[in-house]
Amino acid sequence: MTTTLGYAVLGLLARRPHSGYEVAARMRTPIGYFWTASHAQIHGTLSKLVEAGLAAYTTEPGPGPYDKKMYTLTPAGRTELARWAASPPPAPQPRNEMLLRVYNGWLADPAAVVAMLDGEIARHRDTLGTYQELRAAFDANGTPDDPRSVRFADYATLLAGIGSEREELRWLKWLRDTLRAASDSDGAG
Amino acid sequence: MTTTLGYAVLGLLARRPHSGYEVAARMRTPIGYFWTASHAQIHGTLSKLVEAGLAAYTTEPGPGPYDKKMYTLTPAGRTELARWAASPPPAPQPRNEMLLRVYNGWLADPAAVVAMLDGEIARHRDTLGTYQELRAAFDANGTPDDPRSVRFADYATLLAGIGSEREELRWLKWLRDTLRAASDSDGAG
């Protein structure tokens, strides 16, 4: 019925009304943890959702040359989003630039690869830290226990992020340490 | 210097010469585990790599209306690929349709979501099984221990796949079991 980005936007509108600008902000955080889009794309997507009858808007005077538009989810949009959420997802097309680099790492200087891996480890540590803070905030208000609540849905996606970041870090550290041990024994021998 | 797909193709040519058709086959397996492309894309990419001096080809008569072209890596291609492999990757733009569904799962019938998760679990189990067979084949010939060998590079990417599939399965099972427990107590109560 619409694109994947369309469903991401509908998911925001299902929680509360948003302006296009607010949608763009949410597409950086927290949707950005599993889907991203620029504001250029979002404005076009919102227009198409309205055209398809899945969203509607009311106009308010805003700053700048354009009126502010507050978008809401229509009943049809809600039905369609619920249907989509439980439909089987297509097999994802993997796109992992990191693995492609490791696949070709045997051609490069091991020390340079180790430096690159150190950078990646730092990046993932940051991300994991952010996720763990969010989790602490959840747990402070009581761990979500009703699987039909919005709060539980947010929590479940957060746990996925924490799990995958941890696993990514585990593998990156193993690889870095293995490469470092090899280049050290090279330098020493 | 070229697109990410270009580096994926160069990575294959660094191992041995390939025809365009063979590149397309390798882009399904094993490169398909972390990067995918259709043959339409591959032919265009190969032309650009030749134009940029990173690859070269010799023509052989082949079946069908076109000559067969065997592509090889040039010295410039090898240098460029080695440079790229150790350069810091850009932060990936996350695209996880599964998480987007879970984010909106609170709108749907829990039993339908559980059925969808069961399908995903089966798919990931298959993938993990494939990876573990590949790993067994590696270990039968001795676990790769030279981090500068092509074999070690292949092995490292395989371990990443096994780790991430295991983690994905762990999370999917937790979510399914939690949702199932909730809808069971609903039906019973």
Next chain:
DNA sequence: CGTAACTATGTCGGCGTTGACATAGTGCGG
């Protein structure tokens, strides 16, 4: 004998996505 699968390369339209450009009011700090 037909036909399906495999080898082998190529074009084309359409869509999703990105980055740059464009416009303009409000509020804040130097």
Next chain:
DNA sequence: CCGCACTATGTCAACGCCGACATAGTTACG
């Protein structure tokens, strides 16, 4: 008072990518 950041929406060109279409010889199975 100047400039920057934020709110707010919009267009446009370019590119990556996908599915469909096109051509044609060999091999193998029923």
